[in-house]
Amino acid sequence: MHVVVPFDGREPKTRLSPVLDIEERREFARAMLEDVASTIESVGFEPTILATSDVDCEWPVVVDERTLDAAVNDRLAEIDGPVAIVMADLALATPDALGRLFAAGGDVVLAPGRGGGTNAIVARHPDFRVDYHDASITDHREIAHDIGAEMAEVDSFRLASDVDDPADLAEVLLHGEGRAAAWLREHGFELASEAGRVSIER
Template structure:
């Protein structure tokens, strides 16, 4: 199966601006991308990074500056089905969780994200189109129904957590033991426990991401 990995190479992870500067967001985003690509390759499937600009990584790269929905739909049209789409900020994804996604039968298979997004999917129906605006998981359910596609939903914590906000970095340090965690460790981030909950702190700063 061919797997598309959308990636914003220009202004990634803007919601992490409170804890990471522009350059740090660039390098951290690439660290998460590397982890996602490693996990896909471990499943035996072939990833292609669908990037807004050229990026140096271990997979083939297709540059497309258009909005995400348009870029993904055109990429789906150009490839033989099935095709997977896995977001580049799924730092908790593993080969096992992706195997479960890729191996689930259905014309459209969705892994929902927290807050109503669609973090990963598999498309086997030629008439199905993605729509990443707004509450995309609901829109994708409706789109699958509209074209008569059989829809399956994969309930996965690791695929459900995309790393967008400072508090999400806690999950990376707890559940990722690869490039993204190494980068956070080197950048001085650590876990602290307050009132029974893990929070994030950075050596030499007072910011804790809460």
Template sequence: MEVIVPFSTDRPKSRLSDALSPDERAGFARAMLDDVLDAVSAAGGEPRVLATDPVDVDRPVTVDDRPLTDAVNAALDARLGHDDETGPDEAPEPVAVVMADLALATPAALGRLFAAGREADVAVVPGRGGGTNAFVASHPDFRVDYHGASYLDHREIAAEIGAAFAAVDSQRLGTDVDEPVDLAEVLIHGEGRSAAWLREAGFALDASEGRVTVVRE
């Protein structure tokens, strides 16, 4: 299964600016991207980075500097739209989209998503706050809208086009790293480059006041 991994090189992870400098945010974003790509490959997926600028990775890269919704929909158009080799009654191969800031992603969690996407026309992992962290789609008319509570929008879009929909509940895939408070989740549950990057940068967990917080040594 092809897995598209959107990645922005333009001021990455700006909401972490209270905790990380611009160069550090770029380095941490790249560590998370590498973790996601490794997890996708280990789950049997074929990752392709969808980046706003060229990225030096050992996987295929498509450059598209349009906003996220437009870039992902263009990718879906190319993969789910009918072509000369796919008849009108023939379902296209499923394609997945997995965000690049899912630092807790594991092959097992992604495998569950891929399996759900083979059973349903659209399978979505909701993020905290109602976003869409990952999905698999095979319905030729499914397109995305990442504005606002996009999980609800995508569920409604699936209903409008008559697509069988599945919600995939996953703590690991449902945790995207956007805010400084999210760094604790990476230090607690992370197993790859992202957690190692934070520790090397001096971040640690502190439970001295009865609750877990992130401190920088």
């Protein structure tokens, strides 16, 4: 199975601007990418990084400057056989969680993200295409249904937890075990508690 990891190395993680400057966001996004790619490797697959600009890393890189949908759908059209698409900001992903994704049966396997997103996909049906706008999990369920694909979902908190907002950094500190969690600690982030909810402080 081909495993594709879309990655924006230029202007990554803009919603983290309140707590990280552009250079920090690039470093942190890169740490998350390395966590995700090495976790994919640890369960026996080689990731290909599908990047908006060239990335200097140990994995094969395909550069595609178009939108996420256009770039991913091009890969889906070009590659014969099963393709997995795993987002580069799943800083909580573990070998167990990705192993469950890759092992799940079905023509189309979806890992929902919090807030209606789709954080990982296994596509074993040649007609499946992505549409990442808005509530993409609803769209992907419909697309799978419309092409007559057998659909399955993987129920994983770790795969549901993409890192977009400052509040998501608390999840990385609470549950992350890799480079991204280490990067946050090295850069002064720690858990805080305000009004009974967990947040971060620096």
